[in-house]
Amino acid sequence: MSFTLARRTQRMNSSAIREILKVTERPGVLSMAGGLPAPESFPIEAIRLAGDQVLSTQGAAALQYATTEGLPPLREWIARRLSRDGWQVDASQVLITTGSQQGLDLIGKVMLDEGSPVLLEQPTYLGALQAFSPYEPLFRPWAADAEGPLPQAMSGAEPARLAYLVPNYQNPSGHCIGDARRRELAELAIRSRTPIVEDNPYGELWFDTPPPPPLAARAPEQVIYLGSFSKVLAPGLRVGYIVTPRGDHADVQALRAKLLQAKQASDLHTPALNQRIVMQLLDMGFDLDGHLDTVRARYRAQRDAMAAALGRHLPQGCTWHLPQGGMFFWVSCPEHIDTSQRLPRAVEAGVAYVPGASFYAGMAAGQGRSLRLSFVTLSPMQIDEAVARLASCLA
């Protein structure tokens, strides 16, 4: 045998999270590593009924090849749902993807050349690093202050091919960018003609007040928006979407056409069955907003339990912010601690987390002392025990 691999594979690495998820399958390990929603939050019975309906009444269509763009009524539902806060979305802008992870891959495929500068928050979503890396861009750290990424970073000498951010309850930092900063970012994106990729898996998971309007509402012709049903219904369905920029300028039309062609080359279309189950669920009068209220209440209680546990157990010198939504705490440890090095010991002690270094694309030195904790998988009692175990490993 003899296989020559493409050069781009040198930029591809196994996810630390993935390897950790394997380890945490060991019985007895309390994992705060993966961002796995609590299965108790899935509307299983409603999905079962919807699936039954779909296969009883539209089985032939649900099991057949389908159009690459996605199911028209689902695209329309998404456009309607997103049309608020002054943002007007048309169904023609919506491309259904196999989870929003695929959206990131497709964007990388059609927008990134070798060496293309990409602005990235620090830390940033690991899955975006994995999706973009094979296209060999140049990752450029996005300078930030306490409010979030700095708008002026977009007006540098060499313009970024794209600027990627997760404005709501970011993974991993938990940070939510405020309205004023969003306005500035949107404005400068337009002025500097920087395409923004706004990834919003967590926007519905707010605890007290909804987050400010998306950047896409302020710069609808300059923002490529990503959404997903993974966090609001269930990730195992793998139904996400890209909202391409508004308008019919040649640039936008070309982007839309190439994303569609890339989607077709990648998997022809997102499973028709899954799209129709989501649509049927919504058509059956499933109370999505009521369901989200329940999920928010659950996650909020878990967040509170973790905040209490962190305060109770973590050694001095550890710091964190209270996330106002989403799924994660981002903990900074004292400088002498290397959270990657300590992970095996932690797993030995029956607890798992994701070391902060995973979220930096090798851009930032000295990031070894942070770690990400998910609060949505374990119960409040388990969270207390897990944080206690973590504390003993950090002490």
Added chain:
Amino acid sequence: MSFTLARRTQRMNSSAIREILKVTERPGVLSMAGGLPAPESFPIEAIRLAGDQVLSTQGAAALQYATTEGLPPLREWIARRLSRDGWQVDASQVLITTGSQQGLDLIGKVMLDEGSPVLLEQPTYLGALQAFSPYEPLFRPWAADAEGPLPQAMSGAEPARLAYLVPNYQNPSGHCIGDARRRELAELAIRSRTPIVEDNPYGELWFDTPPPPPLAARAPEQVIYLGSFSKVLAPGLRVGYIVTPRGDHADVQALRAKLLQAKQASDLHTPALNQRIVMQLLDMGFDLDGHLDTVRARYRAQRDAMAAALGRHLPQGCTWHLPQGGMFFWVSCPEHIDTSQRLPRAVEAGVAYVPGASFYAGMAAGQGRSLRLSFVTLSPMQIDEAVARLASCLA
């Protein structure tokens, strides 16, 4: 707005098939264009029952994030099913993909650099052209005789990065490579160290006798094999798989690791729900072989109907071979006919096909006179009418 697209997008084109599928949604058009299996061949009720079981008894797992490799028992089932004809497959070789189209994309991503030579049959599967093109390889036409692609094409001065073929009832030609030629191809692949991508969506759709053993059975360390449930159960599930080469040589391990990383970056994993529905169906004692017998009998009758209709209606100078399996007739028209040019007239007359030029990657001149007809979507009576309409457009 302003979007700079990656250079690779210049190599991406919209599928003629896709555009045609849209046109053929018009009422009254009898389409022989798309390779859509007859919905009557889908085991809808069995899939409904399996879905109901999955969501009743393992809903939390079916709706949760899952491992990138795929559901372990499904990987084991596939390995067992393929282990025959002297080929021994281990579950560790199997990577579940979102349809086998995704397998092609992942292989392109990890194996093709700009300018990498890729050997392709002429004509070849359009979806492979679409999947490989964005990685900017150099398509090299694979010289062939009546038996199929010539083995010695693999021993040229510059070795191919990979050689792609569909040995069973090829799309679009319908050709099945005989056992002797397969042996020669496997042997020379090993000697020349050419990685072969053996794409086998149609192998179970034989009419009289099963096809010869796959090339993978003869060169298990040199062949990357692609399979799918799309043609044996239903395409709307989007469950396919890659079988990586056997063994634990460093080359093979690296290939496997990179395919896995590429899969993770592309969509994290194939929907857990869909994988579990397939597994549940098989676990419930669904008679897959009995089901395939029914599908074969149906497709065989449709093939016979099309063969008779072609003989009855097509003008002199049109030629074709009788396919021994699969879904397609490949018709060659007299030289003065350009099937791309005639398509609009055909659609006007209420019939659709795919022009042959779509299957050539711009490699071959003078291929404008062929066309592909699918016989699996229409009923025998409709087939007769469709071919009569086609004949009037070709006359």
